[in-house]
Amino acid sequence: MPDFEPKIILFYCQFCPDKGINSACASNISMPSNFRKIRIPCTGTVDILHLMHALEAGADGVFVLACKEGDCHNETGNIKAQKRITYVRKLMEDIGLEPERVGIYYFNSSQGPSLKNITQEILEKISELGPSPLGLSEAA
Amino acid sequence: MKAGSRLEKILEAGHFAVTGELGPPRGADAEVIKKKAEHLRNKVDSINVTDNQTSVVRMCSMAVCKILIEMGLEPNLQMVCRDRNRIAIQSDLLGAYALGIRNVLCLSGDHNKFGDHPQCKNVFDLDSMQLIATVKRMRDEGKLLSDQELEGGVKFFIGAAANPFGDPFEFRVTRLAKKIEAGVDFIQTQCIYNMEKFKTWLDQANDEGLTEKCYILAGVTPLKSVGMARYMQKFVPGLDVPEEYITRLKGVEKKKQAAEGIKICVEQIEQLREMKGVAGVHLMAIEWEHKVPEITEAAKLLPRPEVD
Amino acid sequence: MIVAERKPIKEILAMVADFKKILLVGCKGCVTVCNAGGTKEVGILASALKIARKKEGNPIEIDEMTLERQCDPEYIDQLEEPLKNNNYDAVLSMACSVGPQFIARRYDNILVYPTLNTCFMGGALEHGVWAEFCQGCGNCIIHHFGGLCPIARCSKSLMNGPCGGSAGGKCEVSPDIDCVWHLIYDRMKQLGKLDQLREIFPIKDWSTSRDGGPRKIVREDLKK
Numbered sequence: 001m002p003d004f005e006p007k008i009i010l011f012y013c014q015f016c017p018d019k020g021i022n023s024a025c026a027s028n029i030s031m032p033s034n035f036r037k038i039r040i041p042c043t044g045t046v047d048i049l050h051l052m053h054a055l056e057a058g059a060d061g062v063f064v065l066a067c068k069e070g071d072c073h074n075e076t077g078n079i080k081a082q083k084r085i086t087y088v089r090k091l092m093e094d095i096g097l098e099p100e101r102v103g104i105y106y107f108n109s110s111q112g113p114s115l116k117n118i119t120q121e122i123l124e125k126i127s128e129l130g131p132s133p134l135g136l137s138e139a140a
Numbered sequence: 141m142k143a144g145s146r147l148e149k150i151l152e153a154g155h156f157a158v159t160g161e162l163g164p165p166r167g168a169d170a171e172v173i174k175k176k177a178e179h180l181r182n183k184v185d186s187i188n189v190t191d192n193q194t195s196v197v198r199m200c201s202m203a204v205c206k207i208l209i210e211m212g213l214e215p216n217l218q219m220v221c222r223d224r225n226r227i228a229i230q231s232d233l234l235g236a237y238a239l240g241i242r243n244v245l246c247l248s249g250d251h252n253k254f255g256d257h258p259q260c261k262n263v264f265d266l267d268s269m270q271l272i273a274t275v276k277r278m279r280d281e282g283k284l285l286s287d288q289e290l291e292g293g294v295k296f297f298i299g300a301a302a303n304p305f306g307d308p309f310e311f312r313v314t315r316l317a318k319k320i321e322a323g324v325d326f327i328q329t330q331c332i333y334n335m336e337k338f339k340t341w342l343d344q345a346n347d348e349g350l351t352e353k354c355y356i357l358a359g360v361t362p363l364k365s366v367g368m369a370r371y372m373q374k375f376v377p378g379l380d381v382p383e384e385y386i387t388r389l390k391g392v393e394k395k396k397q398a399a400e401g402i403k404i405c406v407e408q409i410e411q412l413r414e415m416k417g418v419a420g421v422h423l424m425a426i427e428w429e430h431k432v433p434e435i436t437e438a439a440k441l442l443p444r445p446e447v448d
Numbered sequence: 449m450i451v452a453e454r455k456p457i458k459e460i461l462a463m464v465a466d467f468k469k470i471l472l473v474g475c476k477g478c479v480t481v482c483n484a485g486g487t488k489e490v491g492i493l494a495s496a497l498k499i500a501r502k503k504e505g506n507p508i509e510i511d512e513m514t515l516e517r518q519c520d521p522e523y524i525d526q527l528e529e530p531l532k533n534n535n536y537d538a539v540l541s542m543a544c545s546v547g548p549q550f551i552a553r554r555y556d557n558i559l560v561y562p563t564l565n566t567c568f569m570g571g572a573l574e575h576g577v578w579a580e581f582c583q584g585c586g587n588c589i590i591h592h593f594g595g596l597c598p599i600a601r602c603s604k605s606l607m608n609g610p611c612g613g614s615a616g617g618k619c620e621v622s623p624d625i626d627c628v629w630h631l632i633y634d635r636m637k638q639l640g641k642l643d644q645l646r647e648i649f650p651i652k653d654w655s656t657s658r659d660g661g662p663r664k665i666v667r668e669d670l671k672k
C-alpha cells in the first residue's frame with residue numbers, strides 16, 4: 001500500500017518527552033506531519049478511555065511517550081500508563097484488533113536525536129500492519 | 141467394648157496394633173480389590189478403605205468394605221465430609237453398620253480442587269469434629285442429629301486423623317484434645333517422617349494425658365524412590381520429609397532405592413513402637429500393598445495376635 | 449460490598465451478535481467501587497464493543513447510562529423513558545447480577561443480559577485486589593473466631609480448627625490463599641483467648657443460609 005499514510009495519535013508528557021521533542025526540533029529533527037501530538041500533564045493521566053476513543057475514531061496507532069522509569073515527576077505516572085497500555089492491548093487482542101497498534105515509549109530531554117528512531121519505528125510498525133480496519137470502514 | 145471390632149479388641153488387649161490401607165480402584169472390578177486385599181491378610185488387624193481419596197472418583201468405600209468383610213477381613217470405613225451432607229452421612233452410617241462395618245474413620249476430606257472433578261460443588265455441611273460427635277451421638281444416645289430415636293443402634297469404633305505436622309503446630313495437640321472430647325476412640329496420624337517433630341507432638345499429648353484417652357496409631361508410608369520422597373516433600377501440604385531420608389535414598393543405586401525405603405520404614409516402626417503413647421502403626425503402603433508382608437515381617441509385627 | 453468482574457469480551461460480543469442497537473447500563477454502587485461496572489467501565493466496554501463491530505463492518509449503536517443503583521426499583525424506573533424513546537434490541541447491565549434481574553422484572557418487553565460475573569462479598573486488600581470475606585450465611589458467628597469468618601474464608605468452611613493441609617500460613621488449596629484458621633489462631637493467641645478455640649463448635653444450622661431456599665427480609669416498621 002504505497003500511499004498509506006498512517007494516522008498516529010501520540011500522547012506525550014509535559015516533562016521529559018516535551019523537552020526531548022523541543023531539543024529534537026532544535027536540531028532540525030521534526031515530528032512527521034501525520035503524528036497528532038497531544039501534550040498531557042503526566043502519562044499517569046492517560047486514561048484507558050482516551051486510548052480506546054482514539055482507536056475507535058480510526059487512528060492507525062496510539063502511542064504514549066513517557067519519562068524513563070524513575071524519572072516521572074509524579075513518581076509512578078509512567079508505570080500506571082504502562083499498565084493501562086497493557087490493559088488496552090489485552091482488550092484489543094480479545095476483540096481481534098492488532099495490539100501492536102498501541103504502545104508506550106520512554107524518552108527524555110537528553111535524547112533528542114533518538115526521537116527520530118522512535119517515530120521511525122512507530123511508522124514502520126504501523127505501515128506493516130496497514131490501515132486500521134476502523135478507519136477504512138469509515139471511509140467506505 | 142464399644143463396638144467389638146477386631147481393632148478395638150487388639151487395642152483393648154494392649155497389643156501393638158497394625159492397620160493397613162487399601163485404595164479402591166477407578167473402576168468396578170471387584171477382583172482388583174480382592175487381589176490387593178489378599179496381600180494384607182493376616183499381616184494387619186484391620187484395613188482402612190479410603191473415600192475418594194484426593195477427590196478422585198473411585199469405587200465407593202462402603203462397597204469395598206463389604207467385599208473385605210466377605211473375604212473375612214476387617215475394614216475401617218473412611219468417611220469424608222466433602223461429598224455428603226448430614227442426611228447422607230447418617231444414612232450411610234446406618235447402612236454401613238447393617239453391612240457389618242464396625243470401624244469408621246471421620247475425616248474432613250481433601251479439597252475437591254485436587255481431584256479429577258475440580259468443577260464440582262463441595263458440601264462440608266459438617267466438619268470432621270462434628271462428624272465424630274455425630275457418630276458418637278448415634279452410638280451412645282441412639283439418636284440422629286434431629287433427635288429422632290434410632291430403631292436399632294449403631295456400635296462403631298470411632299476413628300479420626302491427626303496431622304502432627306500441620307500448621308499452626310501449637311494448635312495440633314489442641315485439635316487432638318478436641319477430637320477426643322468429640323468422642324474419638326482411635327487416631328491415625330498423617331505419615332510420619334520427621335520423627336523429632338512427631339516426638340514433640342506426642343510428648344505434649346502425653347503431658348496432657350491425651351494418649352490415655354484414645355489410641356494413637358502412628359502413620360507410616362514407605363518411600364519408594366527419591367522422586368516420591370521429593371514429591372511428598374514439595375507438593376503434599378502438611379507433610380514434612382526431612383532431607384536426611386532423601387540423602388539416604390540417593391546414597392544407593394536406583395534399583396535399590398525401594399529396598400532402602402523399606403529399610404527406613406522398618407526402622408521407623410521400631411522407633412515408634414518404643415515411644416510412650418503409641419498404640420500401633422497405620423501402614424499406608426499406597427499402591428504397594430504387596431510389600432506389606434515384607435515390611436511387617438521385617439518390623440517383627442508378625443504373627444498378628446489372635447483375639448475373639 | 450459486592451465484588452464483580454467483567455465477563456470476557458468475546459462472551460459479551462456473542463451475546464450481542466444479532467443486535468444493532470443496545471443500551472448499556474452501569475451502576476454507581478458496589479461495582480463502581482470495585483471498578484467493574486461504573487460510568488468509566490461502561491465507556492470502555494461500549495468502546496470495545498463498537499470497535500469490534502465496526503471492524504467486522506457490522507457497526508453497533510450503544511447508548512450509555514449509569515444509574516445510581518440497580519438494586520432499587522426507583523432507579524430502575526429511570527430506564528422507562530430511554531426504553532420508550534429508542535428501539536433497543538436489548539439492555540446490557542453492568543451492575544452485579546441483581547441489576548439485570550431488576551430490569552427484567554420491571555420491563556417485560558426487552559431482553560436483558562449480564563455483562564459482569566458477580567463473585568463475592570468482600571473488600572479491597574489493596575488497590576486492584578479484592579478478596580472474599582462473607583458468604584451471607586444468615587447467622588453470623590465470627591465473634592467466636594476472633595472476628596474472622598471460617599465459613600467464607602476457609603476453603604472447607606471448617607469450624608473447629610485448621611485441617612491437616614494448613615502449611616506456613618497458607619491454605620492447602622493454593623499458596624495464594626491465606627489459611628484463615630492460621631489467622632484465627634494467631635489472633636486468638638494475641639487476644640489471650642486460645643481457650644475458646646478448645647471448645648467444640650457445634651454443628652451449624654444452615655437453614656438461614658441459601659440452603660433454606662431463597663431468602664427475604666421483611667421489615668414491618670419500614671413497609672408501607
Ligand code: SF4
Nearest residue numbers: 582583585588589597
Ligand atoms: S459467619 Fe456467616 S454472616 Fe458472618 S461473615 Fe461468615 S458467612 Fe458472613
Ligand code: SF4
Nearest residue numbers: 602610611619620627
Ligand atoms: S488449609 Fe486452612 S483454610 Fe485451607 S481448608 Fe485447611 S483449614 Fe481451611
